[in-house]
Amino acid sequence: MKQLGLIILSISLSIIGTAQDTASEHFNKERHLDEVVVTANRSERKMGNVAAPVQIVSQKIIKRTGSQRLQDILQEQTGITIVNSTLASSLNGYPNPFGQGVQMLGLDPSYTLILLDGEPLIGRNGGILKLGRIATGDIRQIEIVKGPSSSLYGSEAMAGVINVLTQSPEKRKLELQLHQATHNTWGSTVSYFDKINKTGVQFFLNRYSSSGYDLDKTIYGKTVDPFREWNGQLKITQDINSKMQWLLSLRNFDSKQDNNYQILWGGNPAIAKGFTTEKDNSLFSQLRWQLKPQRKIYFRAFYDDYRNNSFVNLDKTTTRFDETTFNQSIIKPEIQYERVHGKNSYVAGAGAYFETMDADRYAGKRNFTTVYAFTQNEWSLVNNKLTFIAGGRVDKRNDFEAKFSPRIALAYHPNEHWKFTASSGMGFKAPDFRHLYLVFNNSQIGYSLIGAKQLATTLQQLKQQGLLQTGADITPYLGENNLKAETSFGSHFGANYSNEKWTIGLGLFRNDIKNLIDNFALPFTRSNGQAVFSYHNIGRVFTQGIEISTKYNLTKNISLSGGYQFLDAKDKDVLEKIDNKELYKRDPVTYITTLVKRSDYFGLFNRSKNSGNIKIDYNNEAKGWNVYARGIYRGRFGFMDMNGNAIADDPSEMVNGFWLLNLAASKTFKQGWAVQCGVENLLNYTNPSKLSNIAGRILFINLNYSIINKNKKQ
Amino acid sequence: MKRGLFLSALALTVLFVSCKKDKADPTPTTVKTKSISVNFNPASQFTFFSFKDTTVVENSDSATGKWDFGLRLTTFLVNSNSSGPGNAGVILLNTPYDNVYSASEAGYAYDTTTTQRAIKDGSWYDYNPATHAFVPKAGKTFVFRTADGHYAKMELLSVDYEPFIGMTPQKLIYKFRYVYQPNDGMRGF
Numbered sequence: 031m032k033q034l035g036l037i038i039l040s041i042s043l044s045i046i047g048t049a050q051d052t053a054s055e056h057f058n059k060e061r062h063l064d065e066v067v068v069t070a071n072r073s074e075r076k077m078g079n080v081a082a083p084v085q086i087v088s089q090k091i092i093k094r095t096g097s098q099r100l101q102d103i104l105q106e107q108t109g110i111t112i113v114n115s116t117l118a119s120s121l122n123g124y125p126n127p128f129g130q131g132v133q134m135l136g137l138d139p140s141y142t143l144i145l146l147d148g149e150p151l152i153g154r155n156g157g158i159l160k161l162g163r164i165a166t167g168d169i170r171q172i173e174i175v176k177g178p179s180s181s182l183y184g185s186e187a188m189a190g191v192i193n194v195l196t197q198s199p200e201k202r203k204l205e206l207q208l209h210q211a212t213h214n215t216w217g218s219t220v221s222y223f224d225k226i227n228k229t230g231v232q233f234f235l236n237r238y239s240s241s242g243y244d245l246d247k248t249i250y251g252k253t254v255d256p257f258r259e260w261n262g263q264l265k266i267t268q269d270i271n272s273k274m275q276w277l278l279s280l281r282n283f284d285s286k287q288d289n290n291y292q293i294l295w296g297g298n299p300a301i302a303k304g305f306t307t308e309k310d311n312s313l314f315s316q317l318r319w320q321l322k323p324q325r326k327i328y329f330r331a332f333y334d335d336y337r338n339n340s341f342v343n344l345d346k347t348t349t350r351f352d353e354t355t356f357n358q359s360i361i362k363p364e365i366q367y368e369r370v371h372g373k374n375s376y377v378a379g380a381g382a383y384f385e386t387m388d389a390d391r392y393a394g395k396r397n398f399t400t401v402y403a404f405t406q407n408e409w410s411l412v413n414n415k416l417t418f419i420a421g422g423r424v425d426k427r428n429d430f431e432a433k434f435s436p437r438i439a440l441a442y443h444p445n446e447h448w449k450f451t452a453s454s455g456m457g458f459k460a461p462d463f464r465h466l467y468l469v470f471n472n473s474q475i476g477y478s479l480i481g482a483k484q485l486a487t488t489l490q491q492l493k494q495q496g497l498l499q500t501g502a503d504i505t506p507y508l509g510e511n512n513l514k515a516e517t518s519f520g521s522h523f524g525a526n527y528s529n530e531k532w533t534i535g536l537g538l539f540r541n542d543i544k545n546l547i548d549n550f551a552l553p554f555t556r557s558n559g560q561a562v563f564s565y566h567n568i569g570r571v572f573t574q575g576i577e578i579s580t581k582y583n584l585t586k587n588i589s590l591s592g593g594y595q596f597l598d599a600k601d602k603d604v605l606e607k608i609d610n611k612e613l614y615k616r617d618p619v620t621y622i623t624t625l626v627k628r629s630d631y632f633g634l635f636n637r638s639k640n641s642g643n644i645k646i647d648y649n650n651e652a653k654g655w656n657v658y659a660r661g662i663y664r665g666r667f668g669f670m671d672m673n674g675n676a677i678a679d680d681p682s683e684m685v686n687g688f689w690l691l692n693l694a695a696s697k698t699f700k701q702g703w704a705v706q707c708g709v710e711n712l713l714n715y716t717n718p719s720k721l722s723n724i725a726g727r728i729l730f731i732n733l734n735y736s737i738i739n740k741n742k743k744q
Numbered sequence: 745m746k747r748g749l750f751l752s753a754l755a756l757t758v759l760f761v762s763c764k765k766d767k768a769d770p771t772p773t774t775v776k777t778k779s780i781s782v783n784f785n786p787a788s789q790f791t792f793f794s795f796k797d798t799t800v801v802e803n804s805d806s807a808t809g810k811w812d813f814g815l816r817l818t819t820f821l822v823n824s825n826s827s828g829p830g831n832a833g834v835i836l837l838n839t840p841y842d843n844v845y846s847a848s849e850a851g852y853a854y855d856t857t858t859t860q861r862a863i864k865d866g867s868w869y870d871y872n873p874a875t876h877a878f879v880p881k882a883g884k885t886f887v888f889r890t891a892d893g894h895y896a897k898m899e900l901l902s903v904d905y906e907p908f909i910g911m912t913p914q915k916l917i918y919k920f921r922y923v924y925q926p927n928d929g930m931r932g933f
Contacts (some may be wrong), residue, residue, distance in 0.1 A: 291911075292909060292910055293910040293911060294908075294909055294910030294911075294912060295910075299909045299910065300910075499858065499859040500857075500858070500859055501857065501859045501860075502859065551865070551866045553864075554859065555859075555865060558786050558787060560786050560817075561865055561866065612838075613883075614840060614881075614882035614883025615882050616880075616882035616883070616901070618902075621841070621899070621901060621921065622842065623840035623841060623842065623882050623883050623899075624840070625883075635874075669875075670872055670874065670875045670877060671870060671872060671877070671879050672879065673879075673882060674870075674879050674880055674881050674882030674883070675870075675881065675882050675883075676870040676872075676879070676881075
């Protein structure tokens with residue numbers, strides 16, 4: 031990764047947006063309603079009984095795509111868009127070092143909680159988790175819950191939760207896969223499962239490497255530099271007795287990527303080279319104790335250690351040009367209790383996070399401690415046709431006010447065809463490390479960006495060192511400078527219909543978000559004339575929309591499905607300025623300046639009003655054939671302001687809509703072999719400057735071999 | 745900012761108090777669109793501009809009254825007090841350029857000290873952290889009393905990066921348009 035934003039001027043937190051969903055991607059009526067989801071209620075439920083908008087992506091579907099990357103799988107789901115970080119990359123076309131994340135309900139990636147087997151992934155650099163850390167070969171099921179879910183999951187779950195569930199021990203089986211694709215991309219995977227008496231084992235190992243790609247040959251270096259990744263997991267289950275089961279899960283991720291780009295050294299062009307290494311190790315232990323048939327208790331402990339180090343040296347020397355580190359670790363004990371009592375299902379739990387952050391842009395090592403407790407009850411009423419859920423969660427972080435997040439939900443299931451749902455809840459996102467503790471002095475430009483909690487001491491230091499302009503009045507900033515949590519209130523209404531042939535879902539959603547954290551310039555500068563920035567709670571936005579998903583079983587073997595999302599995501603303060611006739615636009619050609627009208631305002635940047643997908647699945651179990659074709663559309667979205675009002679309101683500020691067409695075909699042979707080949711991005715869509723994460727057309731082939739396979743697998 | 749609002753209100757009140765049609769054959773106003781190269785490095789030299797001469801003024805003349813305003817990255821100087829010996833002043837109006845018909849008689853802001861400059865950094869542009877673009881805010885007009893006591897109105901149109909190698913930009917290209925009123929005592933554009 032060539033990364034490095036030199037100019038990382040500000041780092042505005044940016045915003046939000048929307049979308050929601052209703053029905054799942056995935057069909058097959060009976061099976062669909064019987065599928066078990068855990069994320070929506072934090073305990074196992076059948077899909078048909080869940081009151082929240084949940085989408086499931088099964089292992090079968092993941093395998094049919096042939097894809098090796100989680101973001102490719104997620105991108106094919108209605109209402110999810112993979113977006114680049116809104117944080118600064120650098121000029122001159124270097125890719126964004128923070129990677130891509132999930133935009134859900136139109137909200138930025140930092141507002142979607144991503145869980146792996148129910149536990150948080152850490153290492154959000156600039157608010158984004160690199161999704162590539164999860165190998166698709168190990169995924170059993172992905173559960174996507176949309177809408178504020180802080181009532182069960184706390185901070186970050188403002189847009190929703192994506193829970194990636196990995197495989198578990200099962201009967202003895204060995205699976206091998208070899209993947210080869212364009213750009214000299216290789217993947218090899220070993221999965222082993224076994225059950226010996228009361229002990230279960232699952233082992234997964236994946237190596238994935240690529241030479242990267244280059245979308246702009248006129249710029250030195252590649253758009254994505256060569257990398258290699260190792261991904262491993264070992265799960266052991268032990269039935270202690272008929273009532274107790276113990277689970278141990280160890281995970282390891284290790285990646286290394288080249289850094290290679292052009293710099294200016296002593297006034298002359300030079301090359302800087304180095305590596306970015308990322309290491310993530312986690313340990314999860316759980317004891318499940320079935321106290322009585324109706325009562326369960328879980329004891330959990332989770333530990334995760336994430337390290338990211340990046341450096342470049344002046345080529346062929348040991349002269350360090352740049353280096354950054356970002357280390358985070360977490361210890362999280364938790365206890366959860368579940369009880370089914372007549373027609374009630376009750377779940378409650380409590381736990382704590384002990385987080386440590388050590389990054390060179392933060393002022394030293396930082397610790398956060400959060401304690402939390404949640405409770406939720408589910409009532410089954412009217413002959414089990416009506417489900418009512420009420421719950422809430424309290425989070426208290428040591429440096430931060432306690433936060434209560436309630437939620438209620440209702441599901442009505444009048445007959446086997448129809449289901450109606452309604453839910454409302456609150457979500458929040460606590461200020462993160464950078465908002466509170468960042469102390470970043472940009473050496474190239476000279477400005478400073480200071481986290482709220484560091485502001486008083488840093489300003490005093492700067493003043494003592496004579497680095498602030500003379501006469502700067504820092505007294506208003508010597509207090510606590512507390513930031514509030516960003517909070518949202520969201521509602522969702524859904525209607526689903528299904529019969530043998532059809533599944534149709536309609537969802538309406540609305541989210542109002544306030545106290546968004548953004549940076550601001552202090553009213554004085556450094557002595558070099560450059561600005562001093564800090565953070566404050568300022569923004570108010572809303573996101574609302576409609577989501578439709580449908581599936582039609584054309585024949586026994588062929589099914590068609592489609593999804594569509596309409597999204598309207600806007601900044602309330604911008605609307606106010608428009609109404610007050612304070613916001614102008616300047617025609618880039620004629621320079622004629624006029625007032626912005628409400629109808630001109632397209633909405634928040636990086637949000638597409640229209641997005642959707644079409645999928646055709648041909649599956650012939652008997653003959654071992656599967657063909658899975660998907661078209662994913664991302665509609666026009668605002669990219670950057672050009673006409674002087676900091677909003678998207680002019681065609682020149684937009685990226686046009688585009689289609690990604692993906693196709694995979696596989697043939698399974700009786701002896702345990704399967705061959706799959708396919709093409710991703712068939713139309714070869716690229717946009718080097720604005721969507722550098724899209725690589726262009728990729729051809730791939732997968733060879734699968736499974737021992738102890740009874741028959742087919744794909 | 746508050747001052748700007750106050751001044752713009754003040755300016756509006758004198759909008760139509762423009763020149764009388766008596767003096768014969770006034771010199772026509774200068775109407776120009778210019779692009780100038782401005783240093784990105786905040787420790788480097790300013791670029792100075794003269795409305796009257798329609799040109800960038802040599803840096804050796806920084807201590808003279810030959811220039812009206814100066815720029816470096818996003819720091820904006822007017823030739824007065826702490827910035828230079830000139831008598832220039834400026835009002836940043838929240839009024840579109842085409843709707844500014846004349847300059848106010850009074851109410852100009854000066855670079856009182858190096859920390860109290862007439863134009864506050866950040867008051868006239870939006871910075872985009874994702875693209876690093878500095879985009880001048882639409883609907884803002886700079887009304888100048890120039891260093892030699894004439895009047896001008898000016899609008900910043902764009903700020904672009906000059907192509908550069910490596911990761912740190914060297915130069916910004918400021919594009920702006922202005923009308924300069926060369927006749928003594930006349931404030932209309």
